[in-house]
Amino acid sequence: MKTKLKTPSNAAVNKQTDALVHYGAMCREIAICQRVDEVKSIRDKAMALSVYAKQALNTEAEKQALSIRMRAERRAGEMLRAMKQSGERHGKGQSKVMSETPTLQRLHISRDQSSQWQKLSAVPEKKFETYLRDNPHPTTEGLLLQQEKPEGLQPIDQNLLWIWGRLGEFEQRIFNRPINCDYFPEHMREDIARLIPLVIEWLESFRKEIAK
Numbered sequence: 001m002k003t004k005l006k007t008p009s010n011a012a013v014n015k016q017t018d019a020l021v022h023y024g025a026m027c028r029e030i031a032i033c034q035r036v037d038e039v040k041s042i043r044d045k046a047m048a049l050s051v052y053a054k055q056a057l058n059t060e061a062e063k064q065a066l067s068i069r070m071r072a073e074r075r076a077g078e079m080l081r082a083m084k085q086s087g088e089r090h091g092k093g094q095s096k097v098m099s100e101t102p103t104l105q106r107l108h109i110s111r112d113q114s115s116q117w118q119k120l121s122a123v124p125e126k127k128f129e130t131y132l133r134d135n136p137h138p139t140t141e142g143l144l145l146q147q148e149k150p151e152g153l154q155p156i157d158q159n160l161l162w163i164w165g166r167l168g169e170f171e172q173r174i175f176n177r178p179i180n181c182d183y184f185p186e187h188m189r190e191d192i193a194r195l196i197p198l199v200i201e202w203l204e205s206f207r208k209e210i211a212k
Contacts, residue, residue: 050066070128071132079118081121123144
């Protein structure tokens with residue numbers, strides 16, 4: 001017999017987003033982190049919080065969660081740059097020289113993420129803070145594209161940047177990974193069955209538009 005899981009109530013969702021009241025404290029925690037795994041843990045929690053906040057239609061909490069995620073990625077990039085320069089494995093008291101590749105594998109960080117976060121850490125602080133302040137849906141991808149955009153070019157549509165980022169995450173997190181649907185709630189199965197054809201149709205039209 002399959003167990004049906006309950007959809008999180010608004011109260012449960014809002015309980016998750018309440019953690020964002022401590023936004024300043026989380027920012028300070030990121031700043032003092034000394035290990036990549038610590039700051040990546042904050043980054044991963046911020047990703048989850050942004051999803052909860054979006055479900056709760058709490059736009060301010062969602063922006064705060066996205067900002068925390070970007071701050072964590074920037075801090076991780078700073079540490080990864082230092083590790084790359086020294087060739088040392090992160091962690092207090094560990095001095096054995098290691099290549100960057102096994103370190104990234106152990107931290108579950110892809111090469112693309114490592115490269116992206118290191119570029120983010122090189123963005124001037126003033127520009128970084130201005131971007132977080134002025135964008136309702138800040139993303140690392142959006143800031144880096146803005147950073148690399150030659151003068152005089154029209155800004156890239158923010159929706160397009162969001163789609164690009166989500167497709168990249170889908171590739172990293174879903175492709176070639178088994179999905180167990182044994183205990184999937186029936187109402188979620190129905191939603192997915194309804195949405196998949198619509199998504200396929202939309203992606204195909206989007207692919208044609210991009211290929212022009």
